[in-house]
Amino acid sequence: MSGREAAQTKRSKTRLTKTQRAGIIFPVSRILRFMRAGPFFKYRIAAGAPVYMAAVIEYLCAEVLELAGNASNDHKKRRIVPRHILLAVGHDEELHKLLKDVTIPSGGVIPNINPVLLQRKANFTKKAVAAANGLGFPKESEEVKKSKKIKKT
Numbered sequence: 001m002s003g004r005e006a007a008q009t010k011r012s013k014t015r016l017t018k019t020q021r022a023g024i025i026f027p028v029s030r031i032l033r034f035m036r037a038g039p040f041f042k043y044r045i046a047a048g049a050p051v052y053m054a055a056v057i058e059y060l061c062a063e064v065l066e067l068a069g070n071a072s073n074d075h076k077k078r079r080i081v082p083r084h085i086l087l088a089v090g091h092d093e094e095l096h097k098l099l100k101d102v103t104i105p106s107g108g109v110i111p112n113i114n115p116v117l118l119q120r121k122a123n124f125t126k127k128a129v130a131a132a133n134g135l136g137f138p139k140e141s142e143e144v145k146k147s148k149k150i151k152k153t
Contacts, residue, residue: 026054082106
C-alpha cells in the first residue's frame, strides 16, 4: 500500500456524519435538506437547528413507540397497530394535547362512558341527567302546577 492509499483509508475511517457526531439515530442532513426546501428556505439556518429538530423528533417517536408497545402488551399482542398508537396518545396527557387535532387512520375512538349512564336506572330522572351535565333544570311556574292539578281532578 502506497502512502497515498494509506492516507485515504485513514481519512475515510475518521470521517463522521452529522448524525454520528450528534449521537442520534434520525438523519440530521436529511432534516437540514427538508428545512431548506420547506417553509424556512428564505432564512439562514444555524448548524445546530437540524440537530435539535432531529433529536426532538427522535424523542417523540421513542415516547410514542414505548407507550404503544405497552398498549400492545396490555392487549396481549406482539405487533403495534394503529389502535395501540391511538390509545397510547389518548391516555398520555401531554401527547394528547400535542396531537389533539390529528386523526390516526384505523385507530378507532378512545373508550369513554358518560358517568350518568353508569348510575342505576332509578336515578334516570330529567333532573339527575341535567345536574350531571351541569345544566339547570327549569322550575315549573305556578300556572303550570295549577293546570296539572285541574287536569287530575
